[in-house]
Amino acid sequence: xxxxxxxxxxxxxxxLFWGVRDVKTKSVYKENLLNVQKVIPRLLELADKxxxxxxxxxxxxxxxxxxxxLLSFAPSLKPTYQNTIFNPYSYIESFExxxxxxxxxxxxxxxxxxxxNKNHEIATHTFSHFYVNETGQTIxxxxxxxxxxxxxxxxxxxxxxxxxxxxxxxxxxxxxxxxKHGITNYRGTENHWMFDTTDTNRLERPSHKxxxxxxxxxxxxxxxxxxxxxxxxxHGVLNIPSSKFFRPxxxxxxxxxxxxxxxxxxxLTYAAKHNEIYHMWWHPHNFGANIEENFNNLEAIxxxxxxxxxxxxxxxxxxxxxASIVNTK
Ligand SMILES: [Zn+2]
Numbered sequence: 001x002x003x004x005x006x007x008x009x010x011x012x013x014x015x016l017f018w019g020v021r022d023v024k025t026k027s028v029y030k031e032n033l034l035n036v037q038k039v040i041p042r043l044l045e046l047a048d049k050x051x052x053x054x055x056x057x058x059x060x061x062x063x064x065x066x067x068x069x070l071l072s073f074a075p076s077l078k079p080t081y082q083n084t085i086f087n088p089y090s091y092i093e094s095f096e097x098x099x100x101x102x103x104x105x106x107x108x109x110x111x112x113x114x115x116x117n118k119n120h121e122i123a124t125h126t127f128s129h130f131y132v133n134e135t136g137q138t139i140x141x142x143x144x145x146x147x148x149x150x151x152x153x154x155x156x157x158x159x160x161x162x163x164x165x166x167x168x169x170x171x172x173x174x175x176x177x178x179x180k181h182g183i184t185n186y187r188g189t190e191n192h193w194m195f196d197t198t199d200t201n202r203l204e205r206p207s208h209k210x211x212x213x214x215x216x217x218x219x220x221x222x223x224x225x226x227x228x229x230x231x232x233x234x235h236g237v238l239n240i241p242s243s244k245f246f247r248p249x250x251x252x253x254x255x256x257x258x259x260x261x262x263x264x265x266x267x268l269t270y271a272a273k274h275n276e277i278y279h280m281w282w283h284p285h286n287f288g289a290n291i292e293e294n295f296n297n298l299e300a301i302x303x304x305x306x307x308x309x310x311x312x313x314x315x316x317x318x319x320x321x322x323a324s325i326v327n328t329k
Contacts (some may be wrong), residue, residue: 005315006225006312007228007314010054011242012043013281013282015058015059016033016285017104021091033285035289036284036288040107040114041110042295043284044120050299055164056121057125058122060124060149060152060153063111063155067092070105070106073127073148073152074148075147079130079131079141081134081135081137115156121318123161126165127149130165133169133200142177161319161323162184162318164186164187169200172235179237186240187240188241188242190241194211212245219266225278226277227277228275228322243277249297265301268301277322
């Protein structure tokens, strides 16, 4: 099924504190987390200006207004990770509901904003930031988690078609559960050893992290673009691999910033010229510090996208829109 043009996909892992709870404290990451309230409206505005589609893979907890509502949707079958730090439920039980902390944990207003826009997609990032490759959890617990996410979203008349797995951990057996509950596609990882999330310990090794950091500035892993004809269903769910994690602006590596943006632009050009897909992703909280620099970089990329749209009919789709094209080809 050769296509006549390439596509830019952007997925955003929308998670607030739930995505970083095991690695950062609220006080250290406060600016990034609180500024998500500013970042999301601005992302929508900029994307609409350049006709770019966004897919917001959203944690189910964020749909809640408060702890009581969150707990009312929580599944009875909870993840039994060997490493208990991954389990958010003991943290939830322990925190006092305080007005000051609401914006770290819930975002129903932002979900309403995205949903009312209609240009973009709301996908799932599981209910509880569920880690499918961590020891101790089970497929039954994953299914309960996914059903909780589906139920809380249904209150807002949102139905999920796409999933982004937390930490990009992929467990192929679990895709049949996703298929059973209406998910058509997921974001896979780049086909390169440095992004292989099967062994989470190896992934966190300093040497691995250094390769991935260097790869943002220098072309080590390639462009990771691919034709539509190469993407595959696994247990009925389409794998739409990532091409690039769009790192936030780095002050210490400021001199290398133009190189990082150029690397993305070159990948986009390659995808546009060869009718391939370029799938970039990040978290809204990545833009919560150095907001102006991050948005300037993104606008430069969107301007480049516009040129490619004119020259090569390069286009932008949400994840589920891409999956539906594959279905009709
Ligand atoms: Zn996440």
